[in-house]
Amino acid sequence: MVSLVLAGVGGQGIITVANIVGKAALIEGKNALMTELHGMAQRGGKIVVEVRIGDYKSAIIPARSADIMLAFEELEGARNLSKLKESGVILLNRRMIHPVSLTMKIQDYPEGIVAEALSKYKTINVEADQIAMNLGNKRVANTAMIGATFSTGLLNLGEESLITAIKESLPEKHWDINMKAFEQGKILPAFETAKVA
Amino acid sequence: MAYDLLLGSEGKMEFLLGNEAVVRGLYEAGVSVAAAYPGTPSSEIGDVLYKLSDRIGIKFEFSTNEKVALEVASAASAGGLRSFVFMKHVGLNVAMDSFVSLSGAGVKGGMVVFSADDPSMHSSQNEQDNRFLGKFARTIVIEPSSPQELKDYIVHAFDISEEIGHPVLIRSVTRISHVRAPVRLGERREKNEWKYKKSASLVLLPENAYKAQMSIANRLEKVRSSKYNGILNSVYGDSSTLIITSGAAYNYIDEALQMLNLKARILKIGLSFPLDQEMILKEVEKAERVIFIEEGGPFLEEQVLSLCAIRSINKKFYGKINGSISTSYEMDVDRVAGFLSEIYGIPFQTKTQNLNLPERAPVLCPGCPHRATYYVAKLAMKQRGIQNAIVPTDIGCYSLGYYEPYQLGDYCFSMGSSVGSSSGFTIEAKERVVSFIGDSTFFHAGIPGLINAYHNNHNFVLVIMDNYVTAMTGGQPTPETTPPFKRVDIESVVRGIGIKNVYSMDPYDLKNSLDTFKKALDSNELAVIISKRECALEVDRKRAPSEAKVFQINQDKCNLCYNCVKNFTCAAFYVDEGRVYIDPELCDGCSVCSEPLVCPFNAIEVKP
Known part of the structure; x- marks a missing residue:
């Protein structure tokens, strides 16, 4: 039984990641549920996806009971911390997407508040966007996040199942680059409480 | 090809979005014609049907609005074909005129109207509960709880509709249509042959409409005593507390009870209008107290309470009518646990925290x-x-x-x-x-x-x-x-x-x-x-990512007038220590911000 909350901004490929994790669970004969919320905006709005693997009926995770958070964007990670249990682990993609409400008022990204909120949890920084940029396609950052999630061992899913699910979800011409992103995402910094800023 | 997994053979398990499971249900049920106007949370049904219609032999169209879509489907049904129309909850308001009359006319080929309601208004202007509209129009109302049930109940709904000759309203909500879960694929039925026969019942002039009123009552009476109640309703658990529930709300109850260390007998209703009165009354009579947990309004609750009033059955009733359960917003495990703890009189605290974070309001896309x-x-x-x-x-x-x-x-x-x-x-x-x-x-x-x-x-x-x-x-x-x-x-x-x-x-x-x-x-x-x-x-x-230009701000030319961020306000702009930048990953390359009417200093230029 494992619950994941994935948070970020529209356009980051978050739903695809959740779908892949759910498929991988099904490949292993496990029950998986996933629910997504993406409001009115087609791009740039906040997105929350919840995935639960195990004998659940509710796809919505109760407060303070998610085991892992995949924060694709820092502020959105912080916004959804109430889902994460105290011993939960955050996989933090070091990406800041400035909310328009701040930019419009000539205000900076709220790095301080976000860092403080995240610092109360075990946080693993993942350079998913950097990995994707280096591979030459910014769209594969999400696959790097899957690799990182696998590496924590918390998912309780086999590498083979995840790779099969990735391939089932993407056209064959994108397999190579996504496999590379997955491999590079797997290499995690030491599993420790990291300072965010 | 995309969505091939929806065409798999019987017995296969696939991880499907509720709305994708709906399309598989149509394929299994032998549906011939489908129509819709797009509306969230029902939109993906149309996206999939649009791509698959030729391969699965369902004639599908996006109609100009929901009323037209319903009429397209109902005409196909008058010709003996199984037909389907789907919409978001408020779409049914648009289709209402023909929807109400449809019950009077009845159907020849099975016809299912699908409403995806949006409790909590994730992308809507209200959270109306369309079960009430189904009852108002005197159609049959069916409520699935999961993607698997979405698919299965669609097949049952076509069986009921065709057997009784009456339209069925299926009510989904965001947390069913937008949930992914494993779905076991079922067997496929043959489609019906086109067979149109003129009939006075299809012409609702006063004389015919007068007769139609009796036909509606007769058809609904047949549903009440049909075998489908046994298929769509279920009951389990041993307790003097009876929880009557349906739809998405059902999914939260077991976990909430477990959290509170409580027990209850659960009566899950799938056929929620007309109700199987005798079965429900039997359960109510055995119980000491009865709790109604529903997504939306007190739909089952009102029906059961009026029934109990007629039969002089007096129990402790808890639900939306006596204020034990909120009438607004979608349910979840925490909320259900909160309501149950009040009713059972035991402590429960939801563990939420409030961080004071800046809001991220929905925005127009870069390049919009x-x-x-x-x-x-x-x-x-x-x-x-x-x-x-x-x-x-x-x-x-x-x-x-x-x-x-x-x-x-x-x-x-x-x-x-x-x-x-x-x-x-x-x-x-x-x-x-x-x-x-x-x-x-x-x-x-x-x-x-x-x-x-x-x-x-x-x-x-x-x-x-x-x-x-x-x-x-x-x-x-x-x-x-x-x-x-x-x-x-x-x-x-x-x-x-x-x-x-x-x-x-x-x-x-x-x-x-x-x-x-x-x-x-x-x-x-x-x-x-x-x-x-x-x-x-x-x-x-339509374009390759390499075709898109990316713009940047020439910091030497920028004189910090901030017109671009204050008034044009593209989501790709950001401010850092007072200077304006363009996030290259977000820029769409539309070039509009580089116009002198946005940047009079010509500081916005193509990034080399």
């Missing part, structure tokens, strides 16, 4: 032509000294014009309401009325309003924001989409009404658009601006 239209509209009004315009807007991505900095949108109810309300405002308003509507919404419900405005001499400026697509629901076609469809030209429609002041403009061309707006504002009779530019996401979908 609506942003350019709004920017120019504000500028034109400012230059003409119009400070207090009344701005009715409509349902679509452009509703986001309501937010800062544009704040164009101060009246928005329903599809097409911008045009009708504009007529109303101009009757007595001293203010200038400038209203906004999208292309798909214009076709859906804007045209009658515009005819009304012209005919009754109302003077306002209507801006039709034409991005050639139904954008907010994910890019479905509109009546302008070709091929293989025939293209309906908006300007010809508007001119055909007789309106003379019609202007077409490309919003990316800010200078010309500004002039156009000013001309329209200067007009002393009804003026229509058609702002034409393809949705930026559609452009993205």
Whole structure:
């Protein structure tokens, strides 16, 4: 039984990641549920996806009971911390997407508040966007996040199942680059409480 | 190919979105015809059907609105074919006229009307519970709880509909249609043959309608005693507390009880109108107290309580009517646990925390032509000294014009309401009325309003924001989409009404658009601006990422006037220590911000 909350901004490929994790669970004969919320905006709005693997009926995770958070964007990670249990682990993609409400008022990204909120949890920084940029396609950052999630061992899913699910979800011409992103995402910094800023 | 997994053989397990499971259900049920107008949370059904219709042999169309879609489907059913129409909850309001009459006419081929309700209004203007509309129209109402049940119950719904000769309303909600779960695929049925027979029951003139009332009652009575109650309703658990539930709300109860260390007997209703009265009363009589947990209004609760009143059954009843359970917003495990703890009188604290974080309001995409239209509209009004315009807007991505900095949108109810309300405002308003509507919404419900405005001499400026697509629901076609469809030209429609002041403009061309707006504002009779530019996401979908330019700010030229972030406000801009930057990953390359009307210092340039 494992619950994941994935948070970020529209356009980051978050739903695809959740779908892949759910498929991988099904490949292993496990029950998986996933629910997504993406409001009115087609791009740039906040997105929350919840995935639960195990004998659940509710796809919505109760407060303070998610085991892992995949924060694709820092502020959105912080916004959804109430889902994460105290011993939960955050996989933090070091990406800041400035909310328009701040930019419009000539205000900076709220790095301080976000860092403080995240610092109360075990946080693993993942350079998913950097990995994707280096591979030459910014769209594969999400696959790097899957690799990182696998590496924590918390998912309780086999590498083979995840790779099969990735391939089932993407056209064959994108397999190579996504496999590379997955491999590079797997290499995690030491599993420790990291300072965010 | 995408969605191939929906065509798998019987017994296969697939990880499906609720709305994808619906399409598999249609395939299994031998449906011949389906129609819809897109609306979240039902939209994916159409996306999948649109791509798969040829391969699964379902004739599918996006109709101009829900009422037309329902009529398309009901005619197919009159010809003996199984037919399906789907919509978001408020779409059923549009289809209501024909929907109510459909019960009287009855159906030949099975017919299912699918409503995806949106409790908590994740993407809607209200959270109406369409089970009440199903009962009001006296259709059969069925409620699945999961993607698996969505698929299975669709097949059952067609069986019931065809056997009884009556339409079925299936009620889903966001947390079923937008949930993914493993779904076991089932066997497929043969389709029906076309067999149309003239019948007085299909012509609801008073004489025939009079007779139809009795037929409705008879058909519903047959459902009450049918085998389908046994298939769609279930009961388990041993306790003197009975929880009556249905739909998505059911999913939260077991876990909430477990959290609180409580027990209850659970009666899960799948066939929620007309109810299997005897079975339910038997359960109620055995219980000491009865709790109703439903997604939406007290639908089962009202029916069961009135039944108990007739039979003089007096128990402790808890639900939305006595205030034990909130009548608003969607349920989840925490909320259900909270309500149960109050009813059982045991402590429970939801473990939420409040961080004071800046909001991320929904925004128009980088490159969105609506942003350019709004920017120019504000500028034109400012230059003409119009400070207090009344701005009715409509349902679509452009509703986001309501937010800062544009704040164009101060009246928005329903599809097409911008045009009708504009007529109303101009009757007595001293203010200038400038209203906004999208292309798909214009076709859906804007045209009658515009005819009304012209005919009754109302003077306002209507801006039709034409991005050639139904954008907010994910890019479905509109009546302008070709091929293989025939293209309906908006300007010809508007001119055909007789309106003379019609202007077409490309919003990316800010200078010309500004002039156009000013001309329209200067007009002393009804003026229509058609702002034409393809949705930026559609452009993205068609081009290779390498084709897109990326812009940057030349920091030497930027003199920090902040016009770009304060008034144009593209989501790709950001500010860091007082300087403005463009996030290269977000920039769409539309180039509009580099126009002198946005950046008079020519500081925004293509990134080399």
